[in-house]
Amino acid sequence: MVSADQARHLQRSDPLYTLGNAVAAVMTMLTLRDTAPRPWLLAWLMLMLLATAGHGWMAWRQRGPIDAPAQHLRHATRMSALNGVLWAAGVLLVFPGADYAHRALLMVLLSGLATGAMFALAVHLPALCALYLPVVASVVAAALGNGGPARWPVAMLTLVWLALALVSARQLQATLIGSFRNRHSAAVLAADLQVQKDVAVALGQSRSRFLAAASHDLRQPVHALSLFVSALQQRPPEHEALRLLGHVRNTVDGMGAMF
The missing domain is CATH 1.10.287 (Helix Hairpins)
Structure with a gap:
């Protein structure tokens, strides 16, 4: 019963999350176009847009009642993993050649993406982790491989952010699942009251x-x-x-x- 509610929540969040992902990719391309070879950036953007369009098309096909919630959740996790890998590739592409200002801008874009993803995917933590872990790993790897004086602070702050984000996501998931269960309990109670009312009338x-x-x-x-x-x-x-x-x-x- 809870898995069905989780799947419906993901289904409702899909359109806005997909649009936000595409907008974030385009903004990354426009603002960081001078930090990496233009053909590579264009190829990355095309892959991001294709993956986003494919996800949106599949979500459109699966609109309506969800017959297999577990399958829907697994599909959401796979799509999040693909999205996370593509964003990780983008980080590894632009981070080494960016100056501190562009790196800060990249971190802001990634933070916005992560915040939107938390509200969309926190109801199913495997999907959220499938997005977060590749991106965080790429940021840490790029920061440590850069060789600059801020590599360790950036890497440590990124890991701390990941821990705090996962704690917040876990709390949000508990709140959402609690609301799902309360709604089902209220529905069962209403049905019991209706039965008792019918018995009293009889x-x-x-x-x-x-x-x-x-x-x-x-x-x-x-x-x-x-x-x-x-x-x-x-x-x-x-x-x-x-x-x-x-x-x-x-x-x-x-x-x-x-x-």
């Missing part, structure tokens, strides 16, 4: 039918008793008997008024 109808039948069954002997009293009152009884018959008549009339 019992009320049965009681009404029973009282109607009992009233009919009791009305007949009371009516017969009233006829007997009327017949006795028409005969010339003694004074004491007449008084008692009057009491009986009052009692019969009172019982008849109850029906």
Whole structure:
């Protein structure tokens, strides 16, 4: 049940996440075009756009109800891994030839991409890790291989960021899954309440039918008793008997008024 909710969440997040990924790739190409050979950058951008378009096309084909949630989650993880590898290739392509300003700009772009990915993919941590790990590994490798004085701080800060991001993603996933479970519990409770309401209505109808039948069954002997009293009152009884018959008549009339 939870896996189906996870798959639906990924499905709803796909369009915006796919668009954001394409925009980030284009911005990276435009802002860092002088940090690497132009043909390589164009080839990388084409691969990114092709992968993004392919993911969007498959997401469009799979729109609607999800019949196999586990398969959908595995597909999301594979696509995230492909996306992560492509972004890692982009980092290794532009990082070595970039100055500190362009590297900082690259880190800002990657941070924005990672933030958007967290909200889209945190519901299924394997998909998020499949994106994060290649990118972080490429940043650390590029920083350490650069040989500059800031290589260790950059590498360490990147790893610290990864740890904090995964902790935040885990908390976000717990919140989302908790909301899914609460929604299912509320639905089950509502169904139980509806069943109990139906039972109560059925019992009320049965009681009404029973009282109607009992009233009919009791009305007949009371009516017969009233006829007997009327017949006795028409005969010339003694004074004491007449008084008692009057009491009986009052009692019969009172019982008849109850029906």
